[in-house]
Amino acid sequence: MANAASGMAVHDDCKLKFLELKAKRTYRFIVFKIEEKQKQVIVEKLGEPTDSYEDFSASLPANECRYAVYDFDYVTDENCQKSRIVFIAWSPDTSRVRSKMIYASSKDRFKRELDGIQIELQATDPTEMGLDVIRSRSN
Template identity: 70%
Template sequence: MAVNDGCKLRFLELKAKRSHRFIVFKIEEKTQQVVVETLGEPQQSYDDFTASLPIDECRYAVYDFDFTTDENVQKSKIFFVACTFGSRSPDASKIRSKMLYASSKDRFRRELDGVQVELQATDPSEISLDIVKERAF
């Protein structure tokens, strides 16, 4: 699976310049490459991020999560999220898509140098804000 150069470029913008709050990536099956689907503006919320993920399709995403520690220190962690929503569907195309995302995940994840936390979600509840907060600490 090829990774479009735009994916790495947008990720570097998120990591170094904080130009984006989140990035949603999808696999273009025709071209067999991962591409950027959605860019979140820096002021967008976690709810905006989760709303940008299709409920019945697989996606990869990164989210720049800002938080304050118990010592009142501002921090940020970059989360990699592998979403296989819709995986319960018996539709053959959904099963093929899930397999494609699962087999490509590790290679794509390695392209994104600087990710600090990884989440796997088969249901939207598995990437709730509470879970993200828990994993950030």
Template identity: 60%
Template sequence: MSFRGLSRPNATSGMGVADHSKNTFMELKQKKVHRYVIFKVDEKKREVVVEKTGGPAESYDDFAASLPENDCRYAVFDYDFVTSENCQKSKIFFIAWLVSFSLFYM
């Protein structure tokens, strides 16, 4: 996963990625200082910004509780696990949190 080339708004979408967002992701990936990072789209700035980070001791349940009920977000979660060969491993998952809205007209 890489944010290379995304600091400026994309010609197609007009959306960019804030430098702080890229740096925070790299902290999660390389330094393991975050368990998860939740990103949101800042419509005024037209860029993806960090909304919240979770410390290394936080769980998936902590992460899930941090997601909004009525709004969409993007996130990365660093999942630690042990293989059947007893090796400690880690995988980073990209998550698109999408909330469907139902509108009823009478």
């Protein structure tokens, strides 16, 4: 199951929780972490449907890489309620080089496991994944 290039397996729980977010909107966001010793991506945190974007961004560690998925609700100029699933590759400048390399090399394979991502962002600091950035990419 693991990709030879990255060696990271994706825990089944990651796919299950993502499907719940996508189909049932059980969660507002999911934060994923690479467990280096187990060589797999696991679910680190699940956001309640009532959680805000601030709760989401606060759940990303300041100096460690993570993958995250955020269910972004917005209203179009035509006053239509819409939703986009945003994948964020969080790689702060202060994280370890090895960690950045592992996350970067595993990202595409991990993303393929999550069917239904509509927007992808690469962020090294919170301003690169702000609501205004997501909103501009949603239209």
